[in-house]
Amino acid sequence: RKEVEQDPGPFNVPEGATVAFNCTYSNSASQSFFWYRQDCRKEPKLLMSVYSSGNEDGRFTAQLNRASQYISLLIRDSKLSDSATYLCVVIRMDSSYKLIFGSGTRLLVRP
Amino acid sequence: DVKVTQSSRYLVKRTGEKVFLECVQDMDHENMFWYRQDPGLGLRLIYFSYDVKMKEKGDIPEGYSVSREKKERFSLILESASTNQTSMYLCASSSPGQGAYEQYFGPGTRLTVT
Numbered sequence: 001r002k003e004v005e006q007d008p009g010p011f012n013v014p015e016g017a018t019v020a021f022n023c024t025y026s027n028s029a030s031q032s033f034f035w036y037r038q039d040c041r042k043e044p045k046l047l048m049s050v051y052s053s054g055n056e057d058g059r060f061t062a063q064l065n066r067a068s069q070y071i072s073l074l075i076r077d078s079k080l081s082d083s084a085t086y087l088c089v090v091i092r093m094d095s096s097y098k099l100i101f102g103s104g105t106r107l108l109v110r111p
Numbered sequence: 112d113v114k115v116t117q118s119s120r121y122l123v124k125r126t127g128e129k130v131f132l133e134c135v136q137d138m139d140h141e142n143m144f145w146y147r148q149d150p151g152l153g154l155r156l157i158y159f160s161y162d163v164k165m166k167e168k169g170d171i172p173e174g175y176s177v178s179r180e181k182k183e184r185f186s187l188i189l190e191s192a193s194t195n196q197t198s199m200y201l202c203a204s205s206s207p208g209q210g211a212y213e214q215y216f217g218p219g220t221r222l223t224v225t
Contacts, residue, residue: 008151032212043201043216044154087153091212098169099214101146103153 004102023088024070032091115217130189134202143185147198
């Protein structure tokens with residue numbers, strides 16, 4: 001079983017829609033959580049951190065549920081430019097340098 | 112603007128060849144990483160380094176080695192390339208401590224081994 005699991009998608013939504021992705025992690029020693037974004041044929045870039053209390057950045061909201069071991073990303077009012085692959089990332093308590101990446105959820109926003 | 116550069120965007124090598132992938136960062140970061148990215152498998156860590164001349168195995172180090180002689184440069188070496196090493200290779204760097212979670216990636220090298 002992968003340590004970090006994501007639905008690969010694609011999620012195909014119209015502009016203006018609200019879309020949510022979940023990501024589950026299996027290691028309860030996981031300490032920190034993030035979402036990275038990877039555009040087609042580009043490198044991954046940090047999108048936002050995920051805190052226990054939730055984290056909002058404009059149209060993006062990230063939440064953590066430690067009891068159920070999942071994190072979520074909600075995108076409101078989707079834009080064409082949001083089309084990308086969203087990578088769920090976990091850092092384990094035993095190794096702060098190592099990021100564990102999920103394989104990503106692909107989002108396509110159509111006009 | 113932060114920059115991580117990789118020596119080649121595309122590379123085609125033959126089975127058995129020795130392959131060098133170079134990565135250079137201009138952010139004075141202590142930590143550097145090599146990943147490979149394959150469809151459905153995500154990014155998998157090959158090796159990382161948290162200081163000059165230091166290296167640590169990641170999750171899939173077999174068939175690879177690394178070299179870090181200078182802080183800004185981290186090289187990945189495929190001692191004898193095989194077809195199952197055909198992949199996208201991504202280099203990343205980060206600062207230590209609280210900054211370690213934000214890794215800056217290079218554009219990647221798509222390696223094909225024939």
